[in-house]
Structures are given as structure tokens and as C-alpha cells.
Amino acid sequence: MTSSFEIPIWIGVLAVAIGSMQGAAFAAQFRDRRLDLLGVAIIGLATGFGGSVLRDVLLVEVPATLLSNWYLPVATAAALLGMLLERLVNRIAPFITVLDALTIGLFGALGTTKALSLGLPAVPAIFVGVLAAVGGSILRDLLLGLPIALMHVGSLYAVATIVGTTSLVVLVALGVPVFIAAVVCVALTFVVRILAVLFHWSLPEQRPITRNLWPRRLGRDAPDAEV
Numbered sequence: 384m385t386s387s388f389e390i391p392i393w394i395g396v397l398a399v400a401i402g403s404m405q406g407a408a409f410a411a412q413f414r415d416r417r418l419d420l421l422g423v424a425i426i427g428l429a430t431g432f433g434g435s436v437l438r439d440v441l442l443v444e445v446p447a448t449l450l451s452n453w454y455l456p457v458a459t460a461a462a463l464l465g466m467l468l469e470r471l472v473n474r475i476a477p478f479i480t481v482l483d484a485l486t487i488g489l490f491g492a493l494g495t496t497k498a499l500s501l502g503l504p505a506v507p508a509i510f511v512g513v514l515a516a517v518g519g520s521i522l523r524d525l526l527l528g529l530p531i532a533l534m535h536v537g538s539l540y541a542v543a544t545i546v547g548t549t550s551l552v553v554l555v556a557l558g559v560p561v562f563i564a565a566v567v568c569v570a571l572t573f574v575v576r577i578l579a580v581l582f583h584w585s586l587p588e589q590r591p592i593t594r595n596l597w598p599r600r601l602g603r604d605a606p607d608a609e610v
Contacts, residue, residue, distance in 0.1 A: 406523045411469035432448050437515060492565040516572070539576060
């Protein structure tokens with residue numbers, strides 16, 4: 384790995400911790416699932432580790448979370464803290480949204496940076512960064528048996544991450560130090576995601592193009608019925 388692309392380990396540990404906290408706090412809301420402490424902790428760990436593991440699988444690397452003694456203990460403690468915060472904070476939704484936006488920003492920056500360090504071109508590096516950002520939330524939703532938030536109207540998960548990771552690639556190409564570019568990436572991703580939630584931004588919902596046009600045209604152009 385090129386030294387100019389090296390990211391301090393504490394940033395990776397911080398990203399995993401925030402992701403684990405967010406996942407556990409999110410899972411603890413679903414009392415109807417009757418999750419025990421271990422179940423909530425597992426979902427928290429899956430959320431924290433999912434993006435980085437998916438990134439390293441795509442890059443054919445040993446998962447970074449298995450190369451240090453810090454990741455698992457810190458992520459477990461963060462997951463337990465997230466579960467505790469859910470019980471202490473009455474209005475947990477804004478807290479989870481903020482953590483979620485920060486998580487996808489951090490993992491997007493880490494994923495894109497690692498892809499660039501291995502020599503991937505700009506577009507594949509952005510792709511890896513986006514998958515790293517949303518991988519944890521996809522795994523969280525699958526484990527909880529929920530619709531995947533990424534695929535539904537109003538999330539802008541991927542869009543926010545694309546904006547952030549693209550800015551990172553552009554800034555690095557212009558010679559901006561990687562750390563500063565990564566900070567900009569996290570900030571832009573966070574801002575776009577939060578603004579999307581506050582102002583209900585979303586991509587257009589899919590609709591059949593011919594739903595209204597063809598029935599009327601067929602009715603108008605159809606030959607008269609035989610008497």
C-alpha cells in the first residue's frame with residue numbers, strides 16, 4: 384500500500400464502532416422481534432463489520448477487522464452501548480439517523496481510499512466505496528427481516544455516498560492530501576443524507592411508462608366491434 388494512502392487504524396476502529404452502535408440501537412427498537420442481548424449485539428457487529436468485510440472480499444484482501452485485536456472488543460462494547468442508549472433515550476430516531484449518516488460517510492471514505500491504494504481506477508474505486516458504505520445496513524436489514532432501506536424511496540443512501548466518494552476521487556486526482564479528501568467525503572455524505580431526511584428528498588419512484596397512455600390509445604384506435 385502506498386504510504387500516501389495509509390489511513391490510521393484508529394479511524395477504521397472508530398468507523399466500525401459507530402456502525403456497531405448504530406446497528407444495535409436500531410435493532411433494539413424492534414421489541415416484537417424478541418431479540419435477546421446476544422441477538423442485538425450480533426446485529427450491531429454485523430452492521431459494523433459488514434461494509435468493511437464486503438470491501439475486502441471485493442478487493443481480495445484479508446478483512447482488516449481480523450488483522451488487529453482492537454476491532455472486535457471495541458465493536459462489541461459499542462454495540463452494547465448502542466443498546467443501552469436505546470433504552471435511555473426516548474426519541475432515538477434522530478440519534479440513529481445521525482449515526483447512520485456518519486457511518487456511511489466513514490465507510491465510503493475508507494472503502495474508496497483502500498481501492499485507490501490498490502491501484503483501482505476512479506469508477507471502480509467509487510463502486511467499492513459505495514458498497515462498503517451500504518453493506519452493513521443491508522446485512523442489518525436482512526438479519527432483522529426488514530425491507531432493505533437502500534432499495535426504497537426516500538433513503539438516498541447510495542446517492543449520498545456516491546456524492547461523497549466521487550468528491551474524494553476528484554480531490555485526490557487534483558493532488559489534495561488523502562486525509563483531507565476523506566474528511567470532505569465524510570462531510571459531504573453526512574450533509575446530503577441528513578438534508579435528504581430533513582427535506583424528504585428522494586429519487587423518483589419507478590412507474591410503468593405505458594400505464595396511462597396505452598389503454599386510452601388502444602381504446603381509441605381499436606376497430607368497431609362486430610354487430
